[in-house]
Amino acid sequence: MFKMKACGLSDVGLARAHNEDCFGIEPEQNLAVVADGMGGHSHGEVASRIAVQSIRDSVVRSLTNHNSGAERPPHTQILEAAVRAAHQKVLGAIREDGSLYGMGTTVVGFLLSGDVAAVANVGDSRVYRVRDGSLELLTQDHTWVNEQVVAGFLSAEQARVHPLKNVITRALGGETDVKIDLHEVDVRTGDLYLLCSDGLTTMLSDPDIQRALFYHPNLEAACRLLVDEANARGGLDNVTVVLIEIEDGQAS
Numbered sequence: 348m349f350k351m352k353a354c355g356l357s358d359v360g361l362a363r364a365h366n367e368d369c370f371g372i373e374p375e376q377n378l379a380v381v382a383d384g385m386g387g388h389s390h391g392e393v394a395s396r397i398a399v400q401s402i403r404d405s406v407v408r409s410l411t412n413h414n415s416g417a418e419r420p421p422h423t424q425i426l427e428a429a430v431r432a433a434h435q436k437v438l439g440a441i442r443e444d445g446s447l448y449g450m451g452t453t454v455v456g457f458l459l460s461g462d463v464a465a466v467a468n469v470g471d472s473r474v475y476r477v478r479d480g481s482l483e484l485l486t487q488d489h490t491w492v493n494e495q496v497v498a499g500f501l502s503a504e505q506a507r508v509h510p511l512k513n514v515i516t517r518a519l520g521g522e523t524d525v526k527i528d529l530h531e532v533d534v535r536t537g538d539l540y541l542l543c544s545d546g547l548t549t550m551l552s553d554p555d556i557q558r559a560l561f562y563h564p565n566l567e568a569a570c571r572l573l574v575d576e577a578n579a580r581g582g583l584d585n586v587t588v589v590l591i592e593i594e595d596g597q598a599s
């Protein structure tokens with residue numbers, strides 16, 4: 348059995364008037380979520396907040412109110428249902444208020460249970476793992492440029508600085524149905540998981556992120572360092588990071 352220690356930080360950056368990113372952590376449920384909203388005016392803020400709140404509520408409800416007589420669905424299913432419900436919430440808000448039309452949000456979610464974590468992704472926010480000092484990307488961006496990387500037309504580094512890098516192909520609040528990438532990852536004591544918006548990954552390369560995370564006195568300092576590094580390189584977008592450290596549940 349493992350448990351997680353987590354902390355997060357979100358910053359408007361140096362170029363934007365609003366912070367349309369949002370994150371949420373539910374330590375009791377071993378849940379963390381990052382969302383990066385989009386839309387005219389400040390509507391991206393609305394979409395990302397609806398999504399994060401909705402996912403928190405859904406997961407808390409599933410894990411606490413569950414009828415003990417029935418078998419609880421696996422965590423992957425709980426997270427998937429929560430992301431799907433968040434999509435419906437965003438669509439519902441647009442239906443209620445037409446001025447919100449066009450808003451949407453990316454989302455990444457991490458839900459730990461025992462020695463397995465469910466990871467969900469829609470859009471271009473990311474989940475990374477640092478294990479034994481090396482950084483590994485666990486999610487695929489749903490972007491036009493990443494499709495070109497997968498097809499072999501662009502390198503990952505070319506994609507990172509490509510002028511069309513912001514064109515995302517999936518979002519909550521987009522089409523009627525939403526396709527969610529779901530993974531189950533085995534966790535180990537000492538693993539570090541990073542959930543982040545693209546404001547981090549367009550400013551910092553993977554080696555930059557790995558270097559920043561290599562020596563961290565604690566999670567708070569590491570979050571601060573990543574945000575400061577993104578801003579030091581221009582801070583062109585909102586930047587949000589959540590760091591999760593896996594601990595042995597028996598300890599303490």
Ligand code: CA
Pocket residue numbers: 383544545546584585
């Ligand atoms: Ca962004």
